[in-house]
Amino acid sequence: MMRERLLRIPIWIGAVSAALGSLSFIGWLTANPSLARLMLPGAPLKPNGALALILLGPALTLLAIAPEKQRNSFFLAGRIAGLLAALLGAATLIEHWTSAGLAFDLFFVPDEMLIRPRALDVRMTKLSAATVTLLGAGLAIGRGRDRKFSLFGDVTFFISAALALTGIFTYAYGALPISGLGHALQVPLPAVGLTFLLALGGMLLQPDSRLVRPFISRGAGGQLIGKILPFVFIVPFALGALHITQMLSPENASMQAALSSAITAIVFSLVMWKAADELNRLDARKEQLDHERAGLERKAEREMARTDTEIGIRVATQAAYDELHKVTEKQRQTEAFFSGALNSAPLGFIFWDRNLRIIRLNSLVARWNGGDPRAYVGKKVEDVAPSFAPQVTPVLERILETGQPCPDVEILRGGDIDPEVRRLNGMFYPVANSTGEIIGIVAVISDVTREHARESALLETNERYSYVAKATNDAVWDLDVATNKLVWNESVHSLFGYSPDQVRGDLTWWEERVHPEDRERVVDSFHAAVDGGADIWETAYKFRNSDGSYSSVVDRGYMIRDDEGNARRAIGAMSDRTMQTALEESLRHSQKMDAVGRLSAGVAHDFNNVLALISVSAEFLLSVLEQG
Incomplete structure (x- = not known):
């Protein structure tokens, strides 16, 4: 939470700097002196200085927005903007020191905006250029994800803040900066003020750096800084305002006052930082010693209590042993129950590990293939059942690869062992642990030999029934009593003129086409035959054709019932008479x-x-x- 609040400060500093720099830059581009000077006619913000703020502000904001430990587009854009600002400041310094007169950093300044016929008057001062160069380099290099450049960033931002602070005091006292960095009338207060804030924002980009950590710590050092920090600026500024150095040295008193204030603030900040850092180290050492002392006290208490509780430990050990014995016995009972359930089940069960080795199987599978179930443990399918391997092994490998079950696998077998079992059906499922990792496979196998034989016989019967239905001229019908589904052969179309789309597959369709005079009699007699236990049903009635006319028919049906006498199907034929x-x-x-x-x-x-x-x-x- 503290880190998030601190990172909001660089975002706002960068936004304000970019906004003010943009206003001044637009003033220079549009030849608007009031906007270009930005509230200070005596020391306006220079055009390349405004451009530097436009680059430094977004660079600081983008680096503050970029997520921690992630090189995304915001991080890259922030570093590029910082690098461009550093190049602009370095180019301005070169122009100052070499007097090359190329003025490539001022090509965008209109001629009518030149206050004097010299480029020097519309170029940022040496002080501003040096500060911009350091800030840009610190943002481009010193705030990367590599911690070894963190010290470089701390140094550049600290020097930038010191230079900006010197410029502020220079402007306040109207003095000449050191080494000719610029006259008081050439030092724009917005530039040095914003660069000072930008330097602070650059420091806050890494709240855990050695430079920033003492200032924001909640320990004694952080509290000390919070109380003394206001005096860092108030006391030196007051000393400079009283012109104490002027009394000591009447010549160039303004310069002495400015330098005194700046040096005092810088030295005071360093002393305060060192004091806070030492206090924080003492706090950390104290916490470490307290932790070690607490550990020694706990250890002594344990040693003293061990003698007094020896009997209790023995009793507890015996109780734990008894409980373990109970748990082991319960596990044996559970294992016995599980084995009994598996061996009594009418289905076969096989368990494999990830290496496709059999962990367990029940007695039914062993009886199908022959041998003792324990003889299969630790072996693969091809080792114990070669005839099954080509059908089973690919299924197991596919489950391990995809993690998806195979719920319907047909297995054909041969051999002389249990010859009645010729066709099996297996359901294979992956077994996963609590994390979702597949640790094995289980298969549930059933003997479907008889079911397959019955299905084959039924298919053969249905095929014969289909041929008979095609051979006769009667309208043959087949009713599923449970679902009320009614199926007709093709004669219903040729005899009564109905198209396939007109014939519905339900009993109601037939009832609706029985002549109204015959309907109640015919329908009641049919349902009485279905529900009453009769095997044969026969009646004559009139059936409506597709054109609305009626045909005289004789309808005969045979009821197919289950073992309890309930009708499952009814098959019949309708003859047109x-x-x-x-x-x-x-x-x-x-x-x-x-x-x-x-x-x-x-x-x-x-x-x-x-x-x-x-x-x-x-x-x-x-x-x-x-x-x-």
Whole structure:
């Protein structure tokens, strides 16, 4: 938490420095004197000094943002910006000392912004250039991840802070800096003030360095610095303001006051740092001695207590032995239970280690392959069951490589041992420890020989059933009673005109197409056959075609039941009797008409006989009347 708070300080110092430098630099570029001078008309911030702040500020901020012990883009960008600032300061110093007049560091300054017709007036002072050079080098090199450069950074930042502090006092007293580093009117207060803060921020980039650690320590040294630090600046500045050196040396008193203040502050800081460092070392040594003393006291107490507790230790040892015996006995019981469960299981179990050597197997696997289960321990599959190895070993290797289980592995075996077991099915799973590392493999194996034989027989039966369904013209159906799933053969399409998309695979589809007059009777009789225990179901009804017409059908079904008598499947065939019914109806109509014809012929014959009698009688009466 303390480190995070300290790292926020360089971030803000860098941001403020970059902002102020940018404002002044924009003033120079746009020929705005007010903005370029940045509040101090007498000693403005020079354009290359502003550019140096633009480089140093982001460099400090980026290095503070960069994560610890990680070379990311922020760290690299911060070092590059620091290096560019160092090159700019060094170039300015070369211009000052050689008077080359190249002015390559001032090419961006407009001519109308030249206060005097000399480049010296728009170039940062020697003091500022030296400070910028040291700060840039310290940020580029002295705050890398390599600790051997930490001392270089501490030295450069300390010297930079000392030079900046000298500039501040020079400006305050109006004195000439030492060795002609610049006149008071040439030393811009924003530049030296910001470089002083940048030097402090560079120190705070490594709070655990030897230079910074005494100042931020919570020990006696850190507390001492916290109390005395304000006097480092207040007392020297007050001494300089009183011009004590002027009374001692009337000539060049201002220079004496400035130098006195600067030297006093520097020496005072060094003395205070050394005192704090020594105090912190004493605290650390005291803590070490206290720890050693506490250790000796504990050791003495243990030695004294050992004699008094000897009997107790013996009792505790005996109790521990008894408890260990109980635990061992419980482990034996657990092992016996586990072995019994494995050997009684109807499935085979095999355990391998990471070297694919068998750790354990149950008696069922040993019976399948022959031999004592203990004879398999420590051996590989190819050593004890060569016929299994080509099928099992690749599976084990794949599980170790991928960590994924193989839940369905078919194993075929030969040989004379237990000839009834010919086909096995294995489920192989990796075994991992608490950290997720695979430490072995377990396989659960079942004998599926009979199941496979039943499936083969069922497939053969279904194949025959399929051929029969194709050979007959009836609509053959197969109902799964449990799922209500109904399957038809292709005749349902040719007989009743339904396309495959129109036929649903459920019993309701069939019920909906039974004629309404027959539906209740037919459906009830079918469910009664399924639920009532009947094996055969047969009925006749009308079934709706795809065009809405109805066909006369005869439907027969056979119920397949389990051992408890519950119907599992129902298989049947629906025969279309529409043509036969029509022919039978036509035959009945023809027979009726033949009977009517025969009846009519008999009636006519009898009627003719009566007419003949009447005719004879009439003739007889006429003859009598004529005679009479």
